[in-house]
Amino acid sequence: MKISARNNLKGTVKKIIPGVVSTEVTLEIAPGVEVVSVITKSSADQMHLSIGKEAYMVIKATDVMVGVD
Numbered sequence: 654m655k656i657s658a659r660n661n662l663k664g665t666v667k668k669i670i671p672g673v674v675s676t677e678v679t680l681e682i683a684p685g686v687e688v689v690s691v692i693t694k695s696s697a698d699q700m701h702l703s704i705g706k707e708a709y710m711v712i713k714a715t716d717v718m719v720g721v722d
């Protein structure tokens with residue numbers, strides 16, 4: 654896989670919450686470190702996502718915001 658995004662996080666699918674239109678996918682990228690993404694249901698189906706499967710979170714954004722109280 655070659656892509657232009659620089660932030661590629663390899664991990665293991667830990668949780669999948671399917672919906673009617675979208676699916677929430679949780680990847681564990683290190684022990685106790687999880688990243689969650691919401692993707693289309695059709696994309697999740699095409700990738701045959703399942704618990705324990707290796708996958709990548711690819712992050713490409715022009716803005717990343719940080720906030721504190």
